[in-house]
Structure formats: structure tokens, C-alpha cells
Amino acid sequence: MADPQGFLKFNREEPAHRPVPLRLMDYSEVYEPAPDGQIERQATRCMDCGVPFCHEGCPLGNIIPEWNDLVRQGRWREAFDRLHATNNFPEFTGRLCPAPCEGACVLGINDDPVTIKNVELAIAERGFEEGWVQPIKPTLDTGMRVAVVGSGPAGLAAAQQLKRAGHAVTVYERDDRLGGLMRYGVPEYKMENRWIDRRLEQMRAEGTEFRTGVSPTAADLNAYDAVVLATGTPVPRELPVVGRELEGIYPAMEYLNLQNRVCEGDTNTPAISAKGKKVVIIGGGDTGTDCFGTALRQGAASVTQFDIRPRAPKHRAASTPWPMYPLVYRTATAHEEGEYVISGDESAAEIEALGLATRQPGTPLGNRVYNVNTVSFHGDDGRVQQLRANEVQVVNGRREAIEDTDFEMDADLVLLALGFSGAERGGVTHELGVAFDERGRMVRDSEYRAQIKPLFPGFKPPVYVAGDNGRGQSLIVWAIAEGRACAAAVDADLMGETALPVAVTPQKQPLSVRA
Incomplete structure (x- = not known):
């Protein structure tokens, strides 16, 4: 023991x-x-x-x-x-x-x-x-072919499990590289992309086939015995306020994607850069925090992150008792960087790299503000230069503006990190006639089977949904769990039984996550 x-x-x-x-x-x-x-x-x-x-x-x-x-x-x-x-x-x-x-x-x-x-x-x-990580090759060939659309954590987990069960597996990825948001959404200072490539080597050695730069059609998928959709929820949630159309306002993932491509060596500078700019990030979640750390590395003149929620308490909130995931004030590594105070003794290289030339000693690199709602954007010549906001409070479960708290802030780069509104509805999703619910998720049953009405005549294979596109925006651990469980459901349907483990169902909620 x-x-x-x-x-x-x-x-x-x-x-x-x-x-x-x-x-x-x-x-x-x-x-x-x-x-x-x-x-x-x-x-x-x-x-x-x-x-x-x-x-x-x-x-x-x-x-x-x-x-x-x-x-x-x-x-x-x-x-x-x-x-x-x-x-x-x-x-x-x-x-x-x-x-x-x-x-x-x-x-x-x-x-x-x-x-x-x-x-x-x-x-x-x-x-x-x-050297313990070795390819685990199947002991039998079932003769069945499975297509997995999407190479994020859910798609990769489903693919690896299905290949080990003896099926021929092909993973389709529309981007030029594999990994989904792990590669193009997560900054490398949190996880370097070489770790993705390292695991992909094992999967290739196991026999999984990967096709990048390809968005499969229904005709392509009709050649398989089963199809798994693991395309995530890439559609960003918008902020429909006055001035949203101005240049200099971008979805967070567009910004992060461009910097990650610089890290991949595709280009020397990102098309959207924070260098020398006054950056405002709207959204207090993980994606906004990723933008915070990235903007600091790009040498932003200032970085401010708006969170419409109140600042969390220092200790576990009563609303999230054990064993729920605790609501508590956290300082991410990016926020730790934002709290760094300029001493004035930095070297010339540090001043250049960190964008300190425009800052005064004794000031932090960035800050977070809470209970803030963005009202409108303003600027000249079609480009954002300023935003207006106010403080809010929760009254009877609804956020209301607090009187006389309106303020203005200079901003020449605004990043919208408000989460995601669901899976994409075009392309193969449209061809398959996949049904969506009111939250933008693909409709599926308790065995991960999608509700479809294919437009392609004679479409035969069953279609399954795994990950965020069925569950909604969630955690990487949920994506992997869903990929594994979906693979077990596919294997059971193809073979009549399965030995693949199942840890979750689409309906399960862990005790540590609030419903």
C-alpha cells in the first residue's frame, strides 16, 4: 500500500x-x-x-x-x-x-x-x-476501413485505438500539419510541437495513415466501413457591438495560429503582431491567457485582459465544493509574466526583445481587470484605436452595468477570446446532413452515432462523432476520453463486440466539473 x-x-x-x-x-x-x-x-x-x-x-x-x-x-x-x-x-x-x-x-x-x-x-x-514508447501493432487484420476526420486529441485517440483493434485507419486533416488546436492553437511555451511529432512517429509505425491538406468529401468517405468526425468547435463566438468591423480586431485563434506558424518556421513574422501595440484581450479564459503570453513575447507596448466575471476567491468558492473543480484565483505562467515589474536595469537585448523601450521602470508588463463589459470600438481610417467599456455586477443571476463606471481605453490590437460557438456546418458536414443542436454541437446518440441525412446518393458507412464537436468546447482530457470511447463504439458495431476500454459516455459528467 x-x-x-x-x-x-x-x-x-x-x-x-x-x-x-x-x-x-x-x-x-x-x-x-x-x-x-x-x-x-x-x-x-x-x-x-x-x-x-x-x-x-x-x-x-x-x-x-x-x-x-x-x-x-x-x-x-x-x-x-x-x-x-x-x-x-x-x-x-x-x-x-x-x-x-x-x-x-x-x-x-x-x-x-x-x-x-x-x-x-x-x-x-x-x-x-x-525507449519504452514503442509501436503497438495489431495482432489481426479485420479487413475493415475507418476514416477519422480531424487530427486533434479526440481524432488521434480514436485513430490509435481503432488501429490497435486491427482496423485500417486513415486520418484526414485539412491543415498542412497534424495536431489540430494542439499545434495551431496552443502556444509553444505551453507545449512544444515536437512532442506532437514524436507521438505521431509511433502512430505511423503502428500503421495509421495520415492525409494532410485534405478536406474529404462524402464520396471519399463512402469508401470506408465507418467514419469518425472529430473536427472540434473552431467557430469563434463573436462580440456584436458597435465598431466590430474595424481593422485590428481579430478572433484569438486567428492570432495564435499565425504565431505558431512562425514557430514552425513557415514565416519570420506573423501577419498579426502585437509588437509595439496596446493590446486588449477580451475574455478571461485559457485562450485569452494564451494570447496574453504570446503578446508579451511579441513585444507589446501594453497588454490588458478583460474578464467579465468577478475575480475568483483566493480559496475554493462555496459554489464549487470538493470534489468539484474548484473556482479559485489562479495565476497562469503568462500572468506571472505580466506581473513582472520593469527595474530599469534590463540589458539592451532584453529591452529590445521584451518591448520595454516604451515603458517606464516600476510598471508591470501586463494586467488583468475584472467585472468589465466591452460596449463599443472606435477608431479613424477604419482601424481600431480605442474601446469603451463599463463595470458590471450580477443582479438576480444577470449581469447589469454599474452606473457611472464607463471608461475608455486606447487599443490598437484587440483579440476576442470569448470561446467557441460550435462546429462548422459546411463542407462534408453539410454533405452528410449532420444535425446540430441549439448549442452548435453535432447531434449524436449514446453510442456516438451521428444523426445524418446524407445528400450523397447511396452513402453507406455509419458516422460517429467524438470530441468537442459533439460535446461542446471542453478540455483536452475530455477529447482523448471521448476519442477512446468512440473508438470502442465503432469497434463494437463493426465486429459485434469490442475489447477496447470505455471510460466515458456522451452523457457522463465528472464530479469535478460543474454541469
């Missing part, structure tokens, strides 16, 4: 961050390697609870106490096998998942929870270092 006193011996420790001035000069990941023994000590804090709520908090159903205890004992290879039994891509979730498992950790009731996410990442990276 685990060390029942581990949490008494060791406090929670997280990996150190690279110094702010240093990391703002590149797009490398912000974390320093963990010192020797740190991960083992953190794994020792896990009590192997009688009822480990972290299982329910994790959509993948990761058997967290088992691999924590194996790491504690230095049995890394066994921990690696246990982790991969439930998660195809722990190196992705270990970097990008907000860790709902930690919100459900029993230790977190009255103490700091176990650093589950960091242990997970350490196990995955140890596996790559030791």
Missing part, C-alpha cells in the same frame, strides 16, 4: 519556472526540469485513498493512486504501463490539462492536493527517455 504518512512528510512542490526575462525572449516551455527525487516525493504524498475521487475527477478514469505508488517505489516501467492503459497521450495532458483530478483529490479537502499532473508528465517523459 502507499505511505499513509507521505502527505505529512512532504509539502506540495511544483517545477520551477524559467526566469521571466529569459523565457519572454523565446517560445520554449517555461518549466525547469524537476530536481532529482522531487517527483518521487510528490508521488509519496498520495494516500491511495479507500475511495479515490481522483478517478472520478479524471474523464479518462486514470488509475492515479496505482501509478503514484509505483513511482514512489521507483518502479517507473510499471507506472508507465499503468498510465498508458487509460491514456494514449499523457505527455499532452501532463502539459495542457487543468487537472480536474487534483480538484477531486481527497487530500485537497483540507490540504494541498497531490501534484498528479506533474507525476503523470514525468512518467510519460521517462518512458520516451528509456
